[in-house]
Amino acid sequence: MPTFGALELPTVVDRLATVRDLDTEAWSLPGAEILQLAFEVPRGTEALLPRAMHPAIPPYATVWVIRYPESPVGPFTLAQLRLMGRAGAHPRGLVLGAVASTAEAATALRERWGLPAVPGRVTFTRRHDRITATVIRDGATVLDCALIDPEPISGGDVQYIHSVTLAHAPLDGTTAPRLLQVDSRYTFKKAERGRPDVGLLVAPAWGAGQLRLLNPIAATATWVDTDLPRIRFVMDPEIPVVRGTRRIRESREE
Amino acid sequence: MKFGLFYEISVPRPWTRESERTVYQNALEQVQLADELGFDQVWAVEHHFLEEYSHCPAPELFLTACAMITKKIRVGHGIVICVPEFNHPIKIAERTAVLDILSGGRLEVGTGRSATWTELGGFRANPDTTKKSWDEFVRCLPKMWTQETFAYDGEFWSMPERTIVPKVYQRPHPPLWVAVTSPGTELDAADRGLGSLGLTFGQFAEQEKRIAEYRRRIRNCEPVGAFVNDQVSTVNFLYCHEDDATGRATGRRMADTFNYLASQLISAREAFPSRSYQSLGLLPQLRRQATGPDATEQAGEGLAFGGPQRVLHALKRWEAVGVDRVNFLMNAMEVIPQADVLASLRLFAKEVMPAFADDKVA
Numbered sequence: 008m009p010t011f012g013a014l015e016l017p018t019v020v021d022r023l024a025t026v027r028d029l030d031t032e033a034w035s036l037p038g039a040e041i042l043q044l045a046f047e048v049p050r051g052t053e054a055l056l057p058r059a060m061h062p063a064i065p066p067y068a069t070v071w072v073i074r075y076p077e078s079p080v081g082p083f084t085l086a087q088l089r090l091m092g093r094a095g096a097h098p099r100g101l102v103l104g105a106v107a108s109t110a111e112a113a114t115a116l117r118e119r120w121g122l123p124a125v126p127g128r129v130t131f132t133r134r135h136d137r138i139t140a141t142v143i144r145d146g147a148t149v150l151d152c153a154l155i156d157p158e159p160i161s162g163g164d165v166q167y168i169h170s171v172t173l174a175h176a177p178l179d180g181t182t183a184p185r186l187l188q189v190d191s192r193y194t195f196k197k198a199e200r201g202r203p204d205v206g207l208l209v210a211p212a213w214g215a216g217q218l219r220l221l222n223p224i225a226a227t228a229t230w231v232d233t234d235l236p237r238i239r240f241v242m243d244p245e246i247p248v249v250r251g252t253r254r255i256r257e258s259r260e261e
Numbered sequence: 262m263k264f265g266l267f268y269e270i271s272v273p274r275p276w277t278r279e280s281e282r283t284v285y286q287n288a289l290e291q292v293q294l295a296d297e298l299g300f301d302q303v304w305a306v307e308h309h310f311l312e313e314y315s316h317c318p319a320p321e322l323f324l325t326a327c328a329m330i331t332k333k334i335r336v337g338h339g340i341v342i343c344v345p346e347f348n349h350p351i352k353i354a355e356r357t358a359v360l361d362i363l364s365g366g367r368l369e370v371g372t373g374r375s376a377t378w379t380e381l382g383g384f385r386a387n388p389d390t391t392k393k394s395w396d397e398f399v400r401c402l403p404k405m406w407t408q409e410t411f412a413y414d415g416e417f418w419s420m421p422e423r424t425i426v427p428k429v430y431q432r433p434h435p436p437l438w439v440a441v442t443s444p445g446t447e448l449d450a451a452d453r454g455l456g457s458l459g460l461t462f463g464q465f466a467e468q469e470k471r472i473a474e475y476r477r478r479i480r481n482c483e484p485v486g487a488f489v490n491d492q493v494s495t496v497n498f499l500y501c502h503e504d505d506a507t508g509r510a511t512g513r514r515m516a517d518t519f520n521y522l523a524s525q526l527i528s529a530r531e532a533f534p535s536r537s538y539q540s541l542g543l544l545p546q547l548r549r550q551a552t553g554p555d556a557t558e559q560a561g562e563g564l565a566f567g568g569p570q571r572v573l574h575a576l577k578r579w580e581a582v583g584v585d586r587v588n589f590l591m592n593a594m595e596v597i598p599q600a601d602v603l604a605s606l607r608l609f610a611k612e613v614m615p616a617f618a619d620d621k622v623a
Contacts, residue, residue, distance in 0.1 A: 008274070009313065009525045045532055047382065063527055064312055064379055096524035098531055164534040200534055224382065225533045 009064075012056025012092065016244060020184055022214065024117035024124070025175040029187075029255055031119035034235040036075050041229045042131065042138055043167070044070040044152055044203035045091075046220035052090055055216060056101060057173060057244035059186060059251055061093040067224060068215075069100060069168075070152055070205065072140040074131045083112035084129040086142045086150060087122070088213040089170060094248045098168045099188070104213030106142045106149070120235055121174025121187045123214060137201070138228050149212035154201040154226035162195020165227050173244055178253070186242035189235065190259075196230040237261070262580045262617045264609075265302030266295050267339060267496050267588035270317035271522065273595055281316055287599045289326055291591065294603055296331035298610035302369060303327050304339030304458075304588050309347075309380045313594060314522040321356050328364035336360065337369035339458060339588070340440040343398035344374055344391050345417050346384040350398050351425065354405035358429045366430040371458045372399050373440030378532040388535045392449075393417070399437065399453060403486035406434040433487035438494070443539075447475045447493075454484025459495040459584075465563055468495065469582035476583065492585045497565045497575075499589035500597065501609040505568030508605075511597060512566020519593035565589065569612035576613065 045067055052066045071087040085107050089100035106127040107113035116122040127144040138157060142150035169190040176185040203226035210218040236259045243251035272284045292303050305320035305327075317323065324336040341353055361368040374391035375381055381388050394417040405411050406429045412422035429435055438456035441447045450457045457475050459468070472493050479491050498516050502508030529538040563579060565572045565587070579587055591602050 009522070010274070061525060064310070064525055065382070065527075067527070067532065093525055096521055098527075160534055161536065161539075164530070164536060164539060166530050166534065168531065198534070222382065224378065227534055 009061040009093070010053065011247065012058050012060045012062065013053045014055060014057045014244070016057070016184055019173070019214070020175075022123065023174050023184060024121050024172070025182070026121045026177065026187070027118040028177060029238050029241065031237065033237050033259065034079055035232075036078055036234055037232045038076045039231050039233050040074045040131065041167075041231060041233075042070075042072040042140055042152075042154060042226070043228075044154065044205060044226045045224040046070075046203060046205065047222040047224060048090070048218055048220060052218060055090055055103060055218065056092050057186060059094070059242055059244050059246055059248045060099065060101065060171075063091045063093065063098070067091050068218065068220065070150065070203075070208070072129065072131055072142075072152070078112070080111040080115050081109065084108040084131050085112065085116070085124070086129050086140065087170075088208070088215055088218075090215070090218075091168060094171060094186075094188070094242065095252075099171045100168045102170050102172050103215045103218075106144060117174075120189050120238070121172035121176060122189075123172070123174070144212060147209070147212075148207060149209040150205075151207040152203070152205040154199070154228050155204050157199035157201040157228055160198050160200045160227075162198040162229060162231075165195065165198050165229055167191070167193055171242070176241065178241060178255070184244055186244050186248075187238050188240040188242070189238070191233050191235060193229075194232040196232070198227060198229040201226050201228070262576065262584065263301040263586045264614065264617075265300055265304060265335075265337070265494075265586060265588040266292060267590050268303070268305045268317060268323070269308065269315040269519075269590065269593075270305070270323070271314055271519070271593045271595070272316045273313055284316070284595060285323065287592075287595070287602070288323070289330060290599070291602060291606065292327045292334065293330050294606055296334040298606060299614060300334055300606075300610070302335040302337050302586065302588065304337040304369070304371065306339055307342050307347075310383045311377070311379060311526060314526060321360055325360055325363055328360065328367060333367075335367040335369055336364050337438075338371050339460075340371035340373035340438070342375050342380075343372050343395040344381075344384070344386050345394055346386040347375070347380075350401055350405070350418055351420060353398070354402055354425050355427075357435065358406060358425075358427045361429040361431055361435055362427060364430075368429070368431065368435040369438065370402070370435050371438040371440055372402075372455075376442060376529055376538065378527040378529050381529055382532070388529045388533045389537050390417070392537050399439070399455065400485045403434050403437070407487065436490045436492070437486050438490065438492075444471065447471050448478055451475045451478035452482055454479060454482040454486060454489040454491075456490040456492040456494060459493065461496070465578055465582055468584070472583040493583060494586035494588060495579065495584050496588050496590065497563070497579075499572070499591050499605060499609060500566040501569055501572050501605045501613065503568065503608065505571055508567040508571070511601070512564065515590075515593050515596055516564060516566070518596050519590065522593060569608060572609065573613045573616055576617070580617070
């Protein structure tokens with residue numbers, strides 16, 4: 008069998024978000040701009056991955072910065088660091104850390120989807136030869152990254168991997184750490200690809216231990232209509248997902 | 262219809278000192294038996310870094326060993342990766358020529374370009390250009406095998422005039438194939454007069470459509486080699502057992518194991534968006550079959566496991582949709598004991614193969 012994650016759950020429970028309930032309504036998020044940078048990361052990252060999941064071969068991480076011009080809590084920008092892996096047979100990105108540009112957005116994302124979001128300053132800047140993003144928390148820069156030399160590609164070539172969040176979530180009358188699948192949809196309007204560059208990533212600020220970004224893979228920037236959906240799948244973080252997954256509703260629309 | 266074996270060389274953890282050797286030795290024993298039983302071909306993949314899924318980075322060595330312990334069975338590269346970071350084309354021409362000589366003219370050469378970031382990234386190959394480099398390689402290879410001297414100046418490689426020796430044993434040269442996983446690649450094969458070495462499983466209707474288009478297109482091809490290899494090969498699982506239920510359950514376990522392992526790989530497109538890898542290819546299909554809504558009896562359409570009659574019926578369906586060859590995966594992570602794999606081969610040869618020997622109708 009493929010190897011599994013090795014996260015010691017007690018070491019992270021204190022900083023997990025707490026989901027209000029698993030009945031949150033979906034958010035429609037039109038006109039979003041997504042900057043994604045993918046890097047291979049060293050072996051050993053399985054210590055950050057719940058035992059329910061398999062590490063990717065090779066392990067890799069994605070930096071995601073998304074500018075949402077419209078949302079139920081107003082415009083905001085969200086930066087995330089995701090460790091990519093497998094939930095059973097499916098590629099998924101575990102959200103290690105997230106920073107939202109407004110306190111309202113951070114609260115809503117924590118309570119509704121279990122994102123470990125905290126408020127901070129997030130910039131998303133488009134220049135002729137690069138798209139840059141920075142994240143500042145408590146006066147310190149914790150991320151400085153860029154897509155260099157963007158070139159047009161087809162949106163059909165881009166495949167965004169669904170996220171999973173690890174959060175305290177209520178189910179059957181018990182609130183406990185659970186993995187929640189956040190499987191957003193994307194309608195691509197425009198896409199670009201370029202070279203990923205991360206000048207600074209303060210890994211501990213993202214709940215990522217001493218994670219280092221190594222071999223750059225690719226960077227993309229897209230314009231999409233997207234959403235944050237109703238939660239359908241809830242997983243026990245300590246049991247392989249093929250045995251520990253619970254479907255709590257049949258469809259995203261239900 | 263001809264039958265063959267197909268090897269990924271899947272090695273389960275923990276990797277002990279002997280475990281990889283055991284898997285290779287088991288495979289060689291199976292090939293030796295298959296040769297005696299009348300199977301026509303054995304194919305081996307070229308994969309790198311694919312933990313547990315495939316420990317077969319040097320198929321030419323495995324195939325040479327196969328050739329040395331058998332008499333008739335043909336040996337096939339399924340495939341050799343035609344990307345310069347993986348294999349220099351001169352070395353491909355030389356290695357394959359030596360294998361053709363050592364096997365007494367039993368070589369088949371499948372070509373391809375890799376479909377995983379795990380491999381492409383490992384060799385620091387550019388996913389954008391693999392199709393182009395493959396195209397260059399397959400156009401050069403027959404000339405390198407057959408011309409007295411060869412010189413080339415292309416986009417991906419070049420060489421001054423030299424005599425590439427030795428020459429292949431077969432005349433004019435071994436049959437050439439293309440690995441076909443993504444829809445449309447069978448047309449690339451047809452346009453170049455190459456065999457379609459299908460590496461996807463199941464689904465008669467879809468395959469029938471693609472085979473028909475391949476046959477139509479290859480009639481007007483411009484062959485890159487000295488002859489047109491108008492053949493369609495597909496891959497299948499094989500587990501044949503006297504008891505149909507046992508055969509189906511064991512075969513399903515093997516298929517599920519294989520699909521689950523395959524789904525752990527990082528497809529090129531997952532990590533590196535590129536026009537060169539527009540299709541999601543084989544992996545999403547295998548993911549659905551491993552755990553999704555397709556993980557049902559329907560996912561077993563056309564799969565060769567069960568009792569002899571069920572296996573025969575499935576293969577007759579493949580024959581009817583136009584498949585010329587079926588190559589079987591017979592294990593994954595050694596979930597089936599070696600004795601049972603050998604028994605399955607014997608039963609298949611006794612009860613199923615004769616029905617295909619001379620166009621008999623089942």
